[in-house]
Amino acid sequence: MKLGRVVGNVVATRKDERLVGHKLLVIQVLRPEAGRQFTAADEKDGFVVAVDLVGAGLGETVLFCSGSSARASAAEGASPIDAAIVGIIDDIDVNLEAR
Amino acid sequence: MKLGRVVGNVVATRKDERLVGHKLLVIQVLRPEAGRQFTAADEKDGFVVAVDLVGAGLGETVLFCSGSSARASAAEGASPIDAAIVGIIDDIDVNLEAR
Amino acid sequence: MKLGRVVGNVVATRKDERLVGHKLLVIQVLRPEAGRQFTAADEKDGFVVAVDLVGAGLGETVLFCSGSSARASAAEGASPIDAAIVGIIDDIDVNLEAR
Amino acid sequence: MKLGRVVGNVVATRKDERLVGHKLLVIQVLRPEAGRQFTAADEKDGFVVAVDLVGAGLGETVLFCSGSSARASAAEGASPIDAAIVGIIDDIDVNLEAR
Amino acid sequence: MKLGRVVGNVVATRKDERLVGHKLLVIQVLRPEAGRQFTAADEKDGFVVAVDLVGAGLGETVLFCSGSSARASAAEGASPIDAAIVGIIDDIDVNLEAR
Numbered sequence: 001m002k003l004g005r006v007v008g009n010v011v012a013t014r015k016d017e018r019l020v021g022h023k024l025l026v027i028q029v030l031r032p033e034a035g036r037q038f039t040a041a042d043e044k045d046g047f048v049v050a051v052d053l054v055g056a057g058l059g060e061t062v063l064f065c066s067g068s069s070a071r072a073s074a075a076e077g078a079s080p081i082d083a084a085i086v087g088i089i090d091d092i093d094v095n096l097e098a099r
Numbered sequence: 100m101k102l103g104r105v106v107g108n109v110v111a112t113r114k115d116e117r118l119v120g121h122k123l124l125v126i127q128v129l130r131p132e133a134g135r136q137f138t139a140a141d142e143k144d145g146f147v148v149a150v151d152l153v154g155a156g157l158g159e160t161v162l163f164c165s166g167s168s169a170r171a172s173a174a175e176g177a178s179p180i181d182a183a184i185v186g187i188i189d190d191i192d193v194n195l196e197a198r
Numbered sequence: 199m200k201l202g203r204v205v206g207n208v209v210a211t212r213k214d215e216r217l218v219g220h221k222l223l224v225i226q227v228l229r230p231e232a233g234r235q236f237t238a239a240d241e242k243d244g245f246v247v248a249v250d251l252v253g254a255g256l257g258e259t260v261l262f263c264s265g266s267s268a269r270a271s272a273a274e275g276a277s278p279i280d281a282a283i284v285g286i287i288d289d290i291d292v293n294l295e296a297r
Numbered sequence: 298m299k300l301g302r303v304v305g306n307v308v309a310t311r312k313d314e315r316l317v318g319h320k321l322l323v324i325q326v327l328r329p330e331a332g333r334q335f336t337a338a339d340e341k342d343g344f345v346v347a348v349d350l351v352g353a354g355l356g357e358t359v360l361f362c363s364g365s366s367a368r369a370s371a372a373e374g375a376s377p378i379d380a381a382i383v384g385i386i387d388d389i390d391v392n393l394e395a396r
Numbered sequence: 397m398k399l400g401r402v403v404g405n406v407v408a409t410r411k412d413e414r415l416v417g418h419k420l421l422v423i424q425v426l427r428p429e430a431g432r433q434f435t436a437a438d439e440k441d442g443f444v445v446a447v448d449l450v451g452a453g454l455g456e457t458v459l460f461c462s463g464s465s466a467r468a469s470a471a472e473g474a475s476p477i478d479a480a481i482v483g484i485i486d487d488i489d490v491n492l493e494a495r
Contacts, residue, residue, distance in 0.1 A: 001321075001346040001380055003307070008131065008193035010102070012162055015186035016152050016172065024100070024162070024186075026131055026193055031344050032305065032323055040195070047130050049100040049162060053313050053377070059197035063309055063321070063346060065379040068266075068464075069368040071168040072375035073313065078171035080152070080185040082164040083100055086377040087312035087321075094305035094323055096337070098356035107230065107292035109201070111261055114285035115251050115271065123199070123261070123285075125230055125292055139294070146229050148199040148261060158296035167365075167464075170267040177270035179251070179284040181263040182199055206428065206490035208399070210459055213483035214449050214469065222397070222459070222483075224428055224490055238492070245427050247397040247459060257494035266365075269465040276468035278449070278482040280461040281397055298420075298445040298479055300406070328443050329404065329422055350412050350476070360408055360420070360445060362478040366467040369474035370412065383476040384411035384420075391404035391422055393436070395455035 001065045003030045003038065003089065006056050010049055016080045022051040025085065027064055032094045050083035063087035100164045102129045102137065102188065105155050109148055115179045121150040124184065126163055131193045149182035162186035199263045201228045201236070201287065204254050208247055214278045220249040223283065225262055230292045248281035261285035298362045300327045300335070300386065303353050307346055313377045319348040322382065324361055329391045347380035360384035397461045399426045399434070399485065402452050406445060412476045418447040421481065423460055428490045446479035459483035 004027035012024065027048045030038040038061070040046070048064065051074050056062050062085045065073070070084035103126035111123065126147045129137040137160070139145070147163065150173050155161050161184045164172070169183035202225035210222065225246045228236040236259070238244070246262065249272050254260050260283045263271070268282035301324035309321065326343045327335040335358070337343070347361050348371050359382045362370070367381035400423035408420065425442045426434040434457070436442070444460065447470050452458050458481045461469070466480035 001378070003344070003346060005197070007195050007197050008191060010162065010186075010188055011190040012186035013189050014153050015162070018172065019186060026191070028195065047102070049102060054311050058194065063307065063312070065377045067379055068167045068365045069377050069379040071171070072368070073315065073377035076375075078175075080164045080168055080172035080183060081100070082166055082168040084377060087307075087309035087316060089307055090310050091308040092305060092323070095355065096304055096325065098302070098304050104296070106294055106296050107290060109261065109285075109287055110289040111285035112288050113252050114261070117271065118285060125290070127294065146201070148201060157293065167266045170270070177274075179263045179267050179271035179282060180199070181265055181267040203494070205492055205494050206488060208459065208483075208485055209487040210483035211486050212450050213459070216469065217483060224488070226492065245399070247399060256491065266464045269468070276472075278461045278465055278469035278480060279397070280463055280465040298477070300443070300445060351410050360406065360411070362476045364478055365464045366476055366478040369467070370414065370476035373474075381476060384406075384408035384415060386406055387409050388407040389404060389422070392454065393403055393424065395401070395403050 001063050004028055004062055004064055005030055006058050006060050018079045024049055025052050034096050036092055048083045050085050051081050052085045054085055054088055056085045056088055061089040100162050103127055103161055103163055104129055105157050105159050117178045123148055124151050133195050135191055147182045149184050150180050151184045153184055153187055155184045155187055160188040199261050202226055202260055202262055203228055204256050204258050216277045222247055223250050232294050234290055246281045248283050249279050250283045252283055252286055254283045254286055259287040298360050301325055301359055301361055302327055303355050303357050315376045321346055322349050331393050333389055345380045347382050348378050349382045351382055351385055353382045353385055358386040397459050400424055400458055400460055401426055402454050402456050414475045420445055421448050430490055430492050432488055444479045446481050447477050448481045450481055450484055452481045452484055457485040
């Protein structure tokens with residue numbers, strides 16, 4: 001899984017019917033720094049559109065999964081989903097010097 | 100899922116029979132900027148050829164999925180498809196300062 | 199799917215028996231430019247070894263898929279295949295200014 | 298699989314119920330150098346949040362897997378897991394000049 | 397599939413039981429150059445730990461697969477394996493000017 005921040009949403013009227021009913025949120029991928037800080041990723045891959053399985057809101061730090069884990073978790077059967085928000089981060093503690 | 104723009108199409112007469120009947124579109128990956136702007140990705144990975152599940156046209160901003168989500172959504176059984184357009188973006192709102 | 203050019207082949211006498219009978223081709227990933235031009239990718243990820251499902255030859259521009267789509271398309275059951283050539287490109291038209 | 302070091306943990310009270318009971322650890326991806334040395338990855342992709350299947354602790358060097366391998370290993374049925382720690386490294390020996 | 401060179405091995409006494417009996421080798425990803433030459437990848441992603449399905453030895457040039465192809469090939473049922481060596485390269489011929 002990866003960490004990210006919810007930075008927006010997308011509206012798509014014409015879409016695969018299996019996406020109907022799913023909230024589509026734009027996530028900016030974050031990388032953890034020491035302690036409780038994050039740096040926003042700046043690369044192209046720094047953004048993902050994910051369905052929301054946990055009721056995340058704009059600005060929240062979230063945990064999301066990708067690939068078949070997102071597909072299988074978000075819906076039964078074939079679904080055109082490859083990213084899903086699966087947790088809202090309350091706290092993180094990172095110690096890059098840990099040995 | 101990722102955001103992209105339809106920038107072209109490919110013609111392949113000789114192809115796996117399971118691709119017959121699928122429109123193959125070239126997508127340039129986009130990264131969202133603040134508000135409703137996008138920047139075109141400039142990397143090699145900035146282009147994908149996807150099948151079209153929603154009737155997308157040249158120049159439209161689309162949502163596409165990758166991997167097994169695309170494979171399972173585009174066809175039943177084994178299919179040689181790893182990217183599929185699954186939505187046409189009407190609107191996007193991104194606030195990179197959201198907390 | 200991605201676009202690539204067949205630039206070579208590999209010979210492996212000792213290999214998983216589920217690869218026997220598959221032609222293994224080296225593909226250089228291409229990124230489309232405006233019109234019908236391509237630029238060869240220069241990164242490490244710019245090369246893939248793929249099985250050939252469509253009879254591709256050296257120097258041809260091809261469409262290939264990756265991951266479980268390649269695995270499922272190339273063989274029934276478990277196969278150690280994660281990339282497969284699934285089309286030979288006759289024509290491509292890209293307009294990066296399309297809106 | 299990849300090598301990494303456990304550098305922290307995340308707390309998520311609101312999460313997909315299929316994550317309940319799993320310890321969520323932050324892993325910094327490592328790349329091996331000659332002998333028994335490692336360099337910490339510095340890229341955005343240098344961090345992953347993984348569930349722990351082997352009782353890993355802060356500072357330990359671990360082996361983790363990604364994608365459907367992590368999903369299928371960590372739980373039966375659909376699970377929103379795409380990374381899992383599956384080994385604790387006792388020793389590594391790398392010889393970059395090996396021919 | 398990708399090309400790589402076996403540059404080492406890892407020892408993990410504590411590991412998921414489904415890894416027991418598998419040899420874990422460190423692979424440095426290679427990119428082919430013209431003719432029969434290779435360049436070692438220098439990126440973080442330039443190293444993978446793979447199980448060995450073909451009896452590869454230190455210094456050998458190998459073919460490896462990733463993701464569900466490796467998982468399904470290496471073992472029946474759920475296995476925490478996302479990379480597997482599936483061939484030993486005897487010869488490679490690359491012509492980057494092929495058209």
